[in-house]
Amino acid sequence: MNLKQAKELVRGRLSDKRYEHTLNVRKMAVKLAKRYGVDEDKAALAALLHDSAKEISKDEMRAIMRAHPELAEGGEERPTPVWHGICAAILARTEWGVEDEAVLSAIACHTAGKPGMSRLDKIVYLADMSSKERDWPGVNKLRKLELKDLDLAMLAALRQTNDFVLSQDKPLDPMSKAAYDEIKAEVDARAAKAG
Secondary structure, three states: OOHHHHHHHHHHHOOHHHHHHHHHHHHHHHHHHHHHOOOHHHHHHHHHHOOOOOOOOHHHHHHHHHHOHHHOOOHHHOOHHHHHHHHHHHHHHHOOOOOOHHHHHHHHOOOOOOOOOOHHHHHHHHHHHHOOOOOOOOHHHHHHHHHHOHHHHHHHHHHHHHHHHHHOOOOOOHHHHHHHHHHHHHHHHHHHHHO
16 A cells, blocks of 8 residues: 555545544654654654544454454554554555565554554654644653653653543553553663663
């Protein structure tokens, strides 16, 4: 699947508002990919497809994960807000011909993160949180930070997401906590070495 095909596919699957968000995420992902020496086409493709399953029903998502349990990453056991990323990655792999594991990983973990995130994973995660139309308190600070230090930006973004989820009395995805703990340990180790 090339970028033009991906753009046409999501145009037909998403509302105008979600499609505009998707284009904004692509723009930010490409900007961050340039900054961090990551393949820009991979970043663009993952960004275009990241929300491709966002507007299907929970029943459809459940059916997709049950049809491909080996790809579902524990899907049904995890909080429902992360399902769309997992399902988008499954559809990309099984129906749309995306074979690049790095792209599929970035699509699947763009909501919760995961331990062992690649630079591409982090870029798509951050681009989704800081795309042009986002206006949550602190988003401008994150936009500046992500251009300076990918890991510090991820730490701030995961903290923001996890605090928000907990403030809503919703269950925290174990992958989010694991991603935060891992990146925090790396950042702390880096600071200790520099200090």
